[in-house]
Amino acid sequence: MTPNxxxxxxxxxxxxxxxxxxxxxxxxxxxxxxxxxxxxxxxxYEASFKTADLEIFIPPVIQYARDGGGDTEVFVVPITVTNSGARTGTVLSMELTVEDLKTKRVKRYYSAFLGEHQIDPDAPNRSFAPLSIPGHGTFSDTVRFYPVGNPLPKLAEEAGDYRFSLSLVTAAPARPDLIDRVLTAKPAPVVFERTLPWISEQQLGSRRITISMPEKGWSAAPTVETAPPAQPEGPSVPK
Structure with missing residues (x-):
């Protein structure tokens, strides 16, 4: 029996x-x-172990100049590189590829010097050296790009639109660990277009001026909204 x-x-x-x-x-x-x-x-991981994560930023306006008596093209580009990773990132050099959108000609340039283009040809230059950007750090400076190899023929011989591709050449870790091997990625190149509004061989060669190359449609002045014109009042109706 089952107990109750x-x-x-x-x-x-x-x-x-x-x-x-x-x-x-x-x-x-x-x-x-x-x-x-x-x-x-x-x-x-974000604070201590994340691999270097470099990103490039370019302003709306860069400069075009000449060196070597007017035979050597120089692109003067203000650059900011940020590192959102926790580990140090090392930039060995920068490479700039420029395409004339009209003729489809392409030419390569390298990061030769830092600082603005000098009007005085005898002024000292700051050579580009490898950059060590610490974790969560930033590098900002103006980089002058010179042609790779023979400077002639020049690419920018007339006004027009040009497409740029800027990439970073980075150093691999000397003793990579598992995180470096699995999660390290090369910085993505940044592509942008700028317009050369005019060109003067004499001004670029003898006077060593720079010509601003703005982003297409860019304006330094803020857009001001104008109010619509006031409508004329109609004839008054006698009461």
Whole structure:
């Protein structure tokens, strides 16, 4: 015969409720603890272990100049490089590829010097040296790009639109660890277009001026909204 269990009393029912609620509370606490652990691990990775993540920024206006008596083209580009990673990133050099959108001719340039184009041809130059950008750090300076190889024939011989592709040549870690091998990625090149509004061989060669190359449609002055003209009032109606 099956023994008859006595009915649950009020104390037994309360005890069962406590056990059930404790089970749900333990599950929630476990989930929250796991979520907090994941967030802590992600924060630690971002702050200490994330590989260098370099990004390039270019302003709306760059400069075109000449060196070597007017035979050597120079593109003067203000550049900002940011490192959103936690580890140091090293830039060995910068490469600039320029395409004349009218003739489709392409020419390559390299980062030769830092600083603005000098009007005085005898002024000292700051040679471009490898850049060490620490984690969460920034580099900002003007870079002067010179032709790779023979400077002739020149690419920009008349006014027009030009497309630029700027890329960074970076150094690989000397002793890469697992994170370096798996997560390291090369910086993406930045592509932009600028317009050469005019050109003068005499001004560029003998006077060593620079010509601004703005982004197409760019204006330094802010856009001002003009109010519509007031409508003339009609003839007054006598009361």
């Amino acid at each position: 269990n006595p009915p649950l009393g009020p104390s037994d029912a309360a005890l069962s409720s406590i056990v059930v609620n404790s089970g749900y509370g333990g599950l929630h606490a476990t989930i929250l603890s796991g979520f907090a652990l994941v967030l802590s691990a992600f924060s630690l």
